[in-house]
Amino acid sequence: MQHSSLYQYKPYNYSYSYDFVFAGAGVAGLSLLVRMLQSGLFNGFSFLLVDRDRKASDNTHWCFWERGRGYFESLVAHRWQKTWIHGPGYSDCIPIAPYEYKMIRKNDFYRYCLDYIKTRDNVRLLFEPVRSIRQHNNRGVLHLENGERYEAAIKLFQSFQLQPTPADRRILLRHSSGWVIETPSPQFDVSANTMMDLRMPQQDGVNFMCTMPLAENRVFIASNLISGKSPAEKADDERLSGYLRNNLCLSAYHVVDIEKRSTLMNSESRQSTDRNIVHIGGRHSFGLIQEESDAVLRAFLSNEDIGKACSHPHRFRFYDKMMNEALRHKHPSGAAHLTRIFRRNPVQRVFRFLDKQTTLTEDLQMMASLLGLS
Structure with a gap:
C-alpha cells in the first residue's frame, strides 16, 4: 500500500495499530508525548502522532506564570519577577515570587519537541486531517479523511475538537x-x-x-x-x-x-466517557497544560484513573461559569470586577485560583471579591 500523501519525518514499519495514538500535535499532545518518551519507561511501546498542521512556522508565543523550574525551562525566552496591575482607581507593581512570568516562543517549542521525536524509532508522525474518533472493542479508533484507520491498544489522547463549539x-x-x-x-x-x-x-x-x-x-x-x-x-x-x-x-x-x-x-468539560479515549489540553493556559501532563504521567505510572488527572474539582467549573457570566452580563463594570479581585487578594492567591489549586476558604475569598462582598 502506498502512502505518498503522508508526510513522515523518518521511515517506519507501517501498522494500523499502535499502543498509544495522539490526535493533535499542539502544546498538549507534544507536552505529554515528550514526557512519556523522555521518561524512559515507554521504550517498548509504539506511538502514532497525527495532526493536519506541519507546525512549520508560528511566530506567536505563550506567556504564563509558573513556580520554579518548568519542564521546558530551557525554552524560556523572557521572564519577569514583577507585574503591574492597573484598573479604575488602582495601580500597583507587585512582586510575584515564588512565581515568575515566562514567555516561550511557539517556534522554539515545536522545533524542540519535533526534533526530539525524530530521534525516536518507536514514534510515527502523520500530517493528515482527522475525520472521526471513537471507541470500538475497547480501543480508541481514529479515522483519517483519506480513509485510513488506526487503533490505540492502550490509550488514544485527543487534544482538539473535531467539531467547533456551536x-x-x-x-x-x-x-x-x-x-x-x-x-x-x-x-x-x-x-x-x-x-x-x-x-x-x-x-x-x-x-x-x-x-x-x-x-x-x-x-x-x-x-x-x-x-x-x-x-x-x-x-x-x-x-x-x-x-x-x-x-x-x-x-x-x-x-x-x-x-x-x-x-x-468556556467552562464545559470535554472529558470522554470512553475509557480508552482521554481528552487533554482543553482550553487551558500553557502552564495548566504542563501541570496536566505531569498529572497524567503520574496517574499512568501509578495505575490510577488518567481521566481524573485531566479534570479538576467540579466547583472550579462552577466558578469559571460564574466569572464568565459576570463578565458577559456586566461588561460595563467588568473592569471594576477584575480590579477588585487583584486589589483585595494577593496576586499569588489569584494565580492559585486560576490554576485551580486554591482551598475552599480561598475560593470563597475570591468569589466574595468578584461579587463585591468583601
Missing part, C-alpha cells in the same frame, strides 16, 4: 491583537511586565492591555477584548496606537511583528 454555546471569546515594537531609545523596565491594564474605554466587552518588555527598547504589547463577538481589525489597531500614545507616551516607534489570536473561554 455559536449558541459560546459564552465568551478572548480576542488578542498584539504588536512587537522597537523604540529608538531605552524606554522599558525589563524586570516587570503589565499583566492587566484596565484603564481603557470599556466598549463591546471587557478591554485590557498587556505589555511584555523584551529589551529596554523592545516590547510586546497586546490589546485584549473579552466579548461575545469579534472586534473589527481597525478597532484593534486604534486601541494599540492609542495606548502607546496616551498611556505609554510613545510617539517614536516602529512595529516589527504582529500577532492575532482568539480563545474560547
